[in-house]
Amino acid sequence: KCSMINRRRRARSSLLPKGTVGWPLVGETLEFVSCAYSPRPESFMDKRRLMYGKVFKSHVFGSPTVVSTDAEVSKFILQSDADVFVPWYPKSLTELMGKSSILMINGSLQRRVHGLIGAFFKSEHLKAQITGDMQRYVAETMSHWSDGQLVLVQDEAKHIVFQILVRGLIGLQPGKEMQFLKQQFQEFIAGLMSLPVKLPGSRLYRSLQAKKKMVKLIQKSIRDKRLNRKNKNCCSTSNLLPEDAVDVLINDSSEQLTDELISDNMIDLMIPAEDSVPVLLTLAVKYLSDCPLARKQLQEENMQLKERKTLLGETLQWTDYMSLSFTQDVITETLRLGNIISGIMRKAMKDVEIKGHLIPKGWCVFAYFRSVHLDEDLYQEAYKFNPWRWKGKDEMMSTSSFTPFGGGRRLCPGLDLARLEASIFLHHLVTGFTWVAEEDQIVNFPTVKMKRRMPIRVSKMN
Ligand code: HEM
Numbered sequence: 001k002c003s004m005i006n007r008r009r010r011a012r013s014s015l016l017p018k019g020t021v022g023w024p025l026v027g028e029t030l031e032f033v034s035c036a037y038s039p040r041p042e043s044f045m046d047k048r049r050l051m052y053g054k055v056f057k058s059h060v061f062g063s064p065t066v067v068s069t070d071a072e073v074s075k076f077i078l079q080s081d082a083d084v085f086v087p088w089y090p091k092s093l094t095e096l097m098g099k100s101s102i103l104m105i106n107g108s109l110q111r112r113v114h115g116l117i118g119a120f121f122k123s124e125h126l127k128a129q130i131t132g133d134m135q136r137y138v139a140e141t142m143s144h145w146s147d148g149q150l151v152l153v154q155d156e157a158k159h160i161v162f163q164i165l166v167r168g169l170i171g172l173q174p175g176k177e178m179q180f181l182k183q184q185f186q187e188f189i190a191g192l193m194s195l196p197v198k199l200p201g202s203r204l205y206r207s208l209q210a211k212k213k214m215v216k217l218i219q220k221s222i223r224d225k226r227l228n229r230k231n232k233n234c235c236s237t238s239n240l241l242p243e244d245a246v247d248v249l250i251n252d253s254s255e256q257l258t259d260e261l262i263s264d265n266m267i268d269l270m271i272p273a274e275d276s277v278p279v280l281l282t283l284a285v286k287y288l289s290d291c292p293l294a295r296k297q298l299q300e301e302n303m304q305l306k307e308r309k310t311l312l313g314e315t316l317q318w319t320d321y322m323s324l325s326f327t328q329d330v331i332t333e334t335l336r337l338g339n340i341i342s343g344i345m346r347k348a349m350k351d352v353e354i355k356g357h358l359i360p361k362g363w364c365v366f367a368y369f370r371s372v373h374l375d376e377d378l379y380q381e382a383y384k385f386n387p388w389r390w391k392g393k394d395e396m397m398s399t400s401s402f403t404p405f406g407g408g409r410r411l412c413p414g415l416d417l418a419r420l421e422a423s424i425f426l427h428h429l430v431t432g433f434t435w436v437a438e439e440d441q442i443v444n445f446p447t448v449k450m451k452r453r454m455p456i457r458v459s460k461m462n
Pocket residue numbers: 087102103110114117165269270272273276277280340341344403404405406407409410411412413414415417418
């Protein structure tokens with residue numbers, strides 16, 4: 001019996017991916033982080049890929065981890081259910097997001113919230129509202145840009161996108177409360193990647209205090225909406241279209257969605273509004289600045305649309321923006337090269353074997369999209385910004401070698417909105433201005449951003 005157990009153990013450990021686990025406790029985290037701060041974060045993976053193959057073991061962020069830089073293995077991880085893998089985040093992040101965050105919940109509740117939010121984000125009604133808002137805010141912002149002015153693209157993009165998404169999420173209009181929310185939100189996200197110490201004065205503590213203030217504001221608005229809904233229900237039988245994501249969640253009949261769950265999720269949903277989408281717009285400007293040919297073609301495509309619409313006396317609809325194929329290719333290529341979310345982490349709930357690699361129960365698995373997106377076997381001249389590589393391809397779909405928005409049950413429900421907002425911003429930029437970019441660098445950790453916030457000197461077009 002003993003030898004059978006030993007044989008099984010040996011067989012099991014032979015399936016465990018090769019690799020090193022580094023120092024006691026910290027493992028290889030320090031090397032991982034120092035690479036992450038460099039212009040080539042994937043160098044940590046590249047070195048190990050050469051030695052051990054595309055899937056290897058390591059020890060990062062306090063847990064033994066299997067790292068996948070293999071498109072098929074990562075696809076399997078994304079497609080798996082919560083009985084196999086559950087999301088895993090650093091402790092400071094889980095503390096700040098709370099237990100009921102969509103990023104943390106599993107099973108039927110996650111599917112319910114994901115389904116409701118996803119359907120709302122895909123609705124034509126919301127896309128039309130976002131298009132109207134975005135056009136207004138972009139025009140308003142750009143009207144203040146004078147000839148020769150230095151504009152910080154990252155700041156402008158953050159300002160515009162935050163207001164739009166917050167309106168779509170909780171129905172708040174620009175004004176004092178929006179300003180307050182933005183301030184508190186900035187305090188909140190500053191602690192997302194901090195030390196997990198909750199003592200008064202610590203970074204995490206201050207972020208939690210800011211979250212409390214946001215929760216108070218959002219819960220008051222939820223209570224008002226619930227009351228309003230009750231009053232409306234007494235007087236009319238008509239079903240009004242939801243105006244924002246809170247409306248969608250309070251209309252759910254399951255009674256599972258408490259005010260706490262709703263407010264926590266609204267705050268988490270502001271993260272892409274403050275961070276990911278503005279970074280997408282900023283990186284697009286960065287790559288276009290470095291590639292005059294792409295910029296010229298983008299400008300021509302957008303000018304043609306503008307002129308056609310002006311001739312017809314029509315305003316631009318969301319479908320017009322999305323129909324611009326080269327503009328979409330520019331956005332796709334920005335997503336591939338920029339890797340705004342470099343990968344996702346999960347924890348194995350049981351022993352899992354994928355393509356001959358064992359991921360033991362309790363271990364973390366890190367599906368690192370960045371290495372796949374920059375793999376020379378999949379993308380020729382992978383480090384080159386080349387929007388033409390997407391010509392004629394259906395890039396809206398996530399394939400296993402292109403997963404900027406993840407995949408499977410947790411596929412980003414905001415992907416259409418992110419693309420739409422980027423299209424509108426780029427349209428107004430290239431049809432209204434030419435620009436000369438100042439020197440700047442991409443910083444990749446803890447989140448992707450531009451070191452100098454992407455300064456460009458703008459000139460108005462006649
Ligand atoms: C460029 C912009 C964006 C990028 C690169 C991005 C990327 C991602 C990725 C990779 C995931 C998968 C996470 C996982 O599997 O654990 C995700 C999930 C998610 N995203 Fe986005 N996202 C973006 C914009 C947005 C926007 C605009 C929203 C909505 C306001 C949004 C809402 C969400 C939500 C709610 C989830 C969690 C879904 C779930 O776990 O069920 N994202 N996003």
